[in-house]
Amino acid sequence: MPAADERLHIATSLSDALAALADRGRSGAPLAGATWIMRAPLREERQDWSYVAISKIEELRRVDILDSEISIGSCVTHAELALSLAPLPECWALAQAAARSANQAIRCVATVGGNLCASTFAAADLIPALICLEAEVELATPKESERVSMERFLEVRTNLEPGRIIRRVFVPRNACRRSAHMRLPLRRAGDYPVAIVSIAAALGRDGLVASAKVAVGSVEPAARRWRQLEADLIGRSLDSGWAASRAESYSEDFRGRDGVEVPGWYRVKVLPILVRRAVDAIREQH
Secondary structure, three states, X not given: OOOHHHOEEEOOOHHHHHHHHHHHHHHEEEEOOOOOHHHHHHHOOOOOOEEEEOOOOHHHHOEEEOXXXXXXXXXXXXXXXXXXXXXXXXXXXHHHHHXXXXXXXXXXXXXXXXXXXXXXXXXXXXHHHHHHOOOEEEEEOOOOEEEEEHHHHHHHHHHOOOOOXXXXXXXXXXXXXXEEEEEEEOHHHOOOEEEEEEEXXXXXXXXXXXXXXXXXXXXXXXXXXXXXXXXXXXXXXXXXXXXXXXXXXXXXXXXXXXXXXXXXXXXXXXXXXXXXXXXXXXXXXX
């Protein structure tokens, strides 16, 4: 176990953080909001990490709204993200995911990068919204940076080499796109949703859906796209009742995870309701 003075290094720059993590190897871990790490003892997870604090690094705390994309630093908090995206109707799903996640106290400290890296946290709100908005994740190492799709990141995040940091998340801009994020929390489940549906859709000049992305979270151990439902939405007008009926017919696409709050079958059963609400919300935006 590292000595007490080696258990926390406060990085002053990205290069400093990457070098510190490289020195620590597999015993090192980045630390930002710490909302997930602080509950590690309850989950009986490893606690002997040597942490590198990155929340003071300025470039990781910015939201840059560019012409073609939105660049989001990994240490941007949920509350900051919700505020920054509020004026952008094309990113409503992500703004709502950030604004509704957990509770107000957590939203003020929990970060984008932390939400993405908590691989055992099935109910992360940001991930389904980022999937449906076709986001990319930039991973930084001391030697290089690479951008990968959100879906690819979810596949590899538990097997990344030590010393990598999520630098930024990029969301492509599309003025024709509208989106919605719907979640179903239960009082006894605390602040976490038992099911999440995020949908993004762009309409053509004929009023029909030209493109659609649907992502489901909290139902299974990891969020993923609902490709069968996406295919059915394209080429039709937005009809929440029809979309909900198709979602119900495709319910066997998912195997709900059992939890202390609800059984797995219930998570799947409520998906058509969330699809209906999401489509209605998108209709209101067009």
